Amino acid sequence: MSHSAIDTHGFFRRQAAWRWPEALFWLALVAAYFIFPGNLVLISRILVLGLFALSLDLILGYGGIVSLGHAAFFGMGAYAAGLLSAHGWSEPLSGLLVAAAAAGLLGLATSFVVVRLHGIALLMVTMGIALVLHEIAQKARDITGGDDGLQGIAVAPILGLFRFDLYGHTGFWYSLIVAFLCFLVARRIVHSPFGLTLQALRENTRRLPAIGVSVGRASATIYTIAAMLAGIAGGLLMQTTQQVSVEVLAFERSAEVLVMLILGGAGRLYGGLIGAAVFLVLRDRFADLSPQYWYFWIGLILVAVVLFARNGLLGAFDAIMRRLRRSPS
Amino acid sequence: MSAALQTAGLCKSFGALAVAQNIDFTLPHGARHALIGPNGAGKTTFINLLTGMLTPSAGTVSLLGQDITKMRAHLRVQRGLARTFQINTLFPALTPLEAVTVAICQRRSTAYDWLARLSKRRDAIDETYALLQSVGLAEDCLRPTKELPYGKQRLLEIALALACKPKVLLLDEPAAGVPRGESDDLFAAIAGLPDDLAILFIEHDMELVFRFARRITVLVGGKILREGSPAEIADDPQVQTVYLGSPRH
Numbered sequence: 001m002s003h004s005a006i007d008t009h010g011f012f013r014r015q016a017a018w019r020w021p022e023a024l025f026w027l028a029l030v031a032a033y034f035i036f037p038g039n040l041v042l043i044s045r046i047l048v049l050g051l052f053a054l055s056l057d058l059i060l061g062y063g064g065i066v067s068l069g070h071a072a073f074f075g076m077g078a079y080a081a082g083l084l085s086a087h088g089w090s091e092p093l094s095g096l097l098v099a100a101a102a103a104g105l106l107g108l109a110t111s112f113v114v115v116r117l118h119g120i121a122l123l124m125v126t127m128g129i130a131l132v133l134h135e136i137a138q139k140a141r142d143i144t145g146g147d148d149g150l151q152g153i154a155v156a157p158i159l160g161l162f163r164f165d166l167y168g169h170t171g172f173w174y175s176l177i178v179a180f181l182c183f184l185v186a187r188r189i190v191h192s193p194f195g196l197t198l199q200a201l202r203e204n205t206r207r208l209p210a211i212g213v214s215v216g217r218a219s220a221t222i223y224t225i226a227a228m229l230a231g232i233a234g235g236l237l238m239q240t241t242q243q244v245s246v247e248v249l250a251f252e253r254s255a256e257v258l259v260m261l262i263l264g265g266a267g268r269l270y271g272g273l274i275g276a277a278v279f280l281v282l283r284d285r286f287a288d289l290s291p292q293y294w295y296f297w298i299g300l301i302l303v304a305v306v307l308f309a310r311n312g313l314l315g316a317f318d319a320i321m322r323r324l325r326r327s328p329s
Numbered sequence: 330m331s332a333a334l335q336t337a338g339l340c341k342s343f344g345a346l347a348v349a350q351n352i353d354f355t356l357p358h359g360a361r362h363a364l365i366g367p368n369g370a371g372k373t374t375f376i377n378l379l380t381g382m383l384t385p386s387a388g389t390v391s392l393l394g395q396d397i398t399k400m401r402a403h404l405r406v407q408r409g410l411a412r413t414f415q416i417n418t419l420f421p422a423l424t425p426l427e428a429v430t431v432a433i434c435q436r437r438s439t440a441y442d443w444l445a446r447l448s449k450r451r452d453a454i455d456e457t458y459a460l461l462q463s464v465g466l467a468e469d470c471l472r473p474t475k476e477l478p479y480g481k482q483r484l485l486e487i488a489l490a491l492a493c494k495p496k497v498l499l500l501d502e503p504a505a506g507v508p509r510g511e512s513d514d515l516f517a518a519i520a521g522l523p524d525d526l527a528i529l530f531i532e533h534d535m536e537l538v539f540r541f542a543r544r545i546t547v548l549v550g551g552k553i554l555r556e557g558s559p560a561e562i563a564d565d566p567q568v569q570t571v572y573l574g575s576p577r578h
Contacts, residue, residue, distance in 0.1 A: 203420035
């Protein structure tokens, strides 16, 4: 049924339609390969951590589930792929699948606790889970390599054709393609019926059961999916850098990915990717200026963004565009 | 045939404070039943016990002949028990179209479908629009809920409950806070509810109570004081005392 006055079908269709800034964003990433050939390693890192932040966006920006322990899944993915590789299975694509499966299983197992909590309790429990994993990894040095990292990692050429190189050429394309495919999955989720259920979850957990939706099931589902994507990001980091240490499970990882998402803007799909780019480029530049105090500048920018652009850089960009459209030409 | 909704010996206490005391209550199919009582009588607590938002200390709740006392809230809704809230409990950033679509997708078992495009669920979207049209929200269906006038938000409360296709509908003060100018649409929506739907509504507005209720239960201090037709309740001296105070001698 088409409603002559109100285009209800078009409303949902327009929400899911690709827009030119999106095409521009991905084309710019492709162009970056040619424009910044000396920075491919940094750009690959941006893609990996952008994917990690995107996974956090699904639970925080869309589902309203806050987490200070998302590194648990990132680290689990990195170690799953790393251990597989160190024990002789060096094929990278199946390594990513194993990373996703391992992190997804951890996400599913911990979701039963996490979905029952809100606010401070949720923050503490998510943080606690990651800290416990970090300590276990520290204790099990024989398996994880501790701070020194896992020994004996070797990653085979992708599809038997594309060997990872020191300059990051293969790593760049591999990260870009994997991040893009994962982004497509996240984008499809956001514009699916479940994506709408998630937004309702973020808006009002009290009302959701009163329309028949299980808050536990919705939360556990997105928590597990987000864990899988974070696991893929971790596996990708391991494969492109060919190293993994307990640092991937550290609290700083969880805090940094949250900062990236808040900087870019939560609940906007691109917020994590933009936030990761801004965060890593600024860190790179500020570290050049003052190697010991670069966090000072990041902190200052974070405060400014939270105070003056509550919805992050993308939110501020949207607000400016809306104002420009409204003002008479 | 069993009642649409029934409670037996329903009790709830918070420590020493008893907020529901041995409530035996029956709501027949197609009922238009009002639950009234002074502030603090335990009316909303009773609704919360029926819907599973509170767990009773003792007693049972049955829906369509099935014991649902230990059933979780969302499963009761799936079995046909829906409610509205005294204070708007909506999804502020979502439009009415989006909010009701969530409820309808849930009823159609597609709310967790994460690989399908929402825009392809044309039947669900059409059903949502038809429902919003029936309660007078079609014109506002693309505005964020937080921007709607209060009366329209009350209508959305009802639309969300109706999207669950309930057999029993619990309306918790549907007209609370609605300005006179916005109440006509609300009254029309309540009057237009299907005849086979059993409705229990809490209301302080006696005009609304006597206009829609065929039976009235008076709750005082967590206990049922009286139950009867509107005329019986209006003439009952004990009810008058509760509402107007004891006559002075």
